Amino acid sequence: MTESDWALIERMSRGDERALAHVYDRFGTLAYSIAYHILNDAGDAEDIVAEVFMQAWTSAASFDPARAKVAGWIAMMTRSRSLDRVRARNRRSRVVTALVESSAQPSQSAPSPEVAAEESDLRARVASCLAELVPEQRQALELAYYGGLSHSEIAEALGQPLGTVKTRIRSAMGKLRESLGAYLLI
Amino acid sequence: MSHPHQAWSELAAGYSLGSLDADERATFEMHLAGCKDCQAEVDSYRDVVGSIGLGAPVVPPPPHLRARILAETKSVRALNPPTQFQRLLPWLVAAAAMTVAIASLLMYASERSRRELAESAGAAAATQLMHARKQVAQQDSMLAAILAPDAESARLVAQGRPPSVRLFLNRRRNMVVLSARDLAPAAAGRTYQLWGIADGQPVSMGTFNTSADGQATVVLPLATDARFTHSAITDEPAGGSPQPTTTPFIAGAWQ
Numbered sequence: 459m460t461e462s463d464w465a466l467i468e469r470m471s472r473g474d475e476r477a478l479a480h481v482y483d484r485f486g487t488l489a490y491s492i493a494y495h496i497l498n499d500a501g502d503a504e505d506i507v508a509e510v511f512m513q514a515w516t517s518a519a520s521f522d523p524a525r526a527k528v529a530g531w532i533a534m535m536t537r538s539r540s541l542d543r544v545r546a547r548n549r550r551s552r553v554v555t556a557l558v559e560s561s562a563q564p565s566q567s568a569p570s571p572e573v574a575a576e577e578s579d580l581r582a583r584v585a586s587c588l589a590e591l592v593p594e595q596r597q598a599l600e601l602a603y604y605g606g607l608s609h610s611e612i613a614e615a616l617g618q619p620l621g622t623v624k625t626r627i628r629s630a631m632g633k634l635r636e637s638l639g640a641y642l643l644i
Numbered sequence: 645m646s647h648p649h650q651a652w653s654e655l656a657a658g659y660s661l662g663s664l665d666a667d668e669r670a671t672f673e674m675h676l677a678g679c680k681d682c683q684a685e686v687d688s689y690r691d692v693v694g695s696i697g698l699g700a701p702v703v704p705p706p707p708h709l710r711a712r713i714l715a716e717t718k719s720v721r722a723l724n725p726p727t728q729f730q731r732l733l734p735w736l737v738a739a740a741a742m743t744v745a746i747a748s749l750l751m752y753a754s755e756r757s758r759r760e761l762a763e764s765a766g767a768a769a770a771t772q773l774m775h776a777r778k779q780v781a782q783q784d785s786m787l788a789a790i791l792a793p794d795a796e797s798a799r800l801v802a803q804g805r806p807p808s809v810r811l812f813l814n815r816r817r818n819m820v821v822l823s824a825r826d827l828a829p830a831a832a833g834r835t836y837q838l839w840g841i842a843d844g845q846p847v848s849m850g851t852f853n854t855s856a857d858g859q860a861t862v863v864l865p866l867a868t869d870a871r872f873t874h875s876a877i878t879d880e881p882a883g884g885s886p887q888p889t890t891t892p893f894i895a896g897a898w899q
Contacts, residue, residue: 478713486709607663608663
């Protein structure tokens with residue numbers, strides 16, 4: 459039986475460097491993928507991931523498993539720092555353009571229905587949920603998540619009415635919550 | 645036709661995602677502080693937001709990144725805060741980590757209620773009067789501290805219930821202004837103590853008490869130039885304690 463994610467964080471909080479290595483092995487790719495999707499730059503993504511795991515290392519004692527999953531914790535720190543760097547480097551317009559293009563394409567990471575049905579992995583489940591969203595809903599959601607854009611900014615970037623964007627994001631989030639609900643309880 | 649409150653709960657998803665426009669976010673946060681239903685709604689989206697990133701196209705990191713991280717963290721000690729504080733920190737740093745949803749919202753851990761406040765109404769009238777006199781005398785310097793461009797503020801807001809506390813820190817003038825509302829006065833022989841938290845370690849920022857109406861506006865000298873990431877308040881014996889002896893009942897992240 460493998461150790462739970464939370465047990466690893468707990469060991470990390472006591473200064474266990476091997477636990478940190480295990481946490482990186484489990485979530486390093488997740489963090490790098492998110493950072494790279496936001497920043498589109500290998501060097502920046504690498505810096506962000508290093509910062510995230512440093513933050514995880516120093517704040518492990520304060521991680522509360524009742525409030526978050528470890529994957530979610532890592533993801534949120536990565537997203538937050540990545541968006542900060544976009545702002546700091548004044549790359550917003552470039553990032554937005556790239557995201558508008560990439561999010562308009564069909565979801566690339568969705569496994570086939572047969573595979574998805576068999577996978578109990580949360581990652582596969584998320585990919586399936588996103589692929590099942592109406593494309594316009596997924597696009598608005600991705601601009602909000604990876605671009606850190608507000609409703610108005612998304613409306614402007616896509617040339618859509620504000621009300622439409624708000625409804626699409628609400629719908630996308632509602633569907634995700636419903637689809638992921640049972641899986642997130644684990 | 646939608647129920648009036650639905651207009652609020654419909655903002656919860658966007659709030660969790662951090663996609664509300666600035667004005668909507670501000671009004672929703674104010675509503676959120678007093679609405680348990682919306683807090684539950686925001687909570688229900690937390691794990692959803694935490695999961696969205698799992699859908700990012702998988703890009704493996706360069707092999708050397710692992711060694712870099714292990715090398716960099718070797719020289720950094722993992723934080724080991726005092727045990728009594730340990731239960732508080734998840735709320736504090738979890739709030740900081742989840743900057744999207746709840747950067748300055750906190751957890752109100754105690755069971756204090758408005759009823760306690762009403763019951764203690766008779767006890768502190770004299771304190772209240774003295775307080776009011778002091779307040780008038782200090783008004784100008786406090787306003788100056790709050791309005792000075794280098795003042796930082798931390799909002800310590802109870803989740804859906806009283807009390808609420810605001811802190812204004814002015815480093816240049818070495819002072820902290822604390823403004824509390826709906827906080828029942830500490831019991832006889834006890835006081836409230838404000839802590840600044842840097843690197844997981846609590847440092848006393850002074851003691852104070854509220855008057856019978858649950859309010860306090862206090863100026864505390866700032867004795868240290870440590871950069872606090874968070875502050876918290878505990879209930880201590882009169883005179884205060886060198887380190888917290890109880891679990892903080894209210895805390896917040898500095899903005």
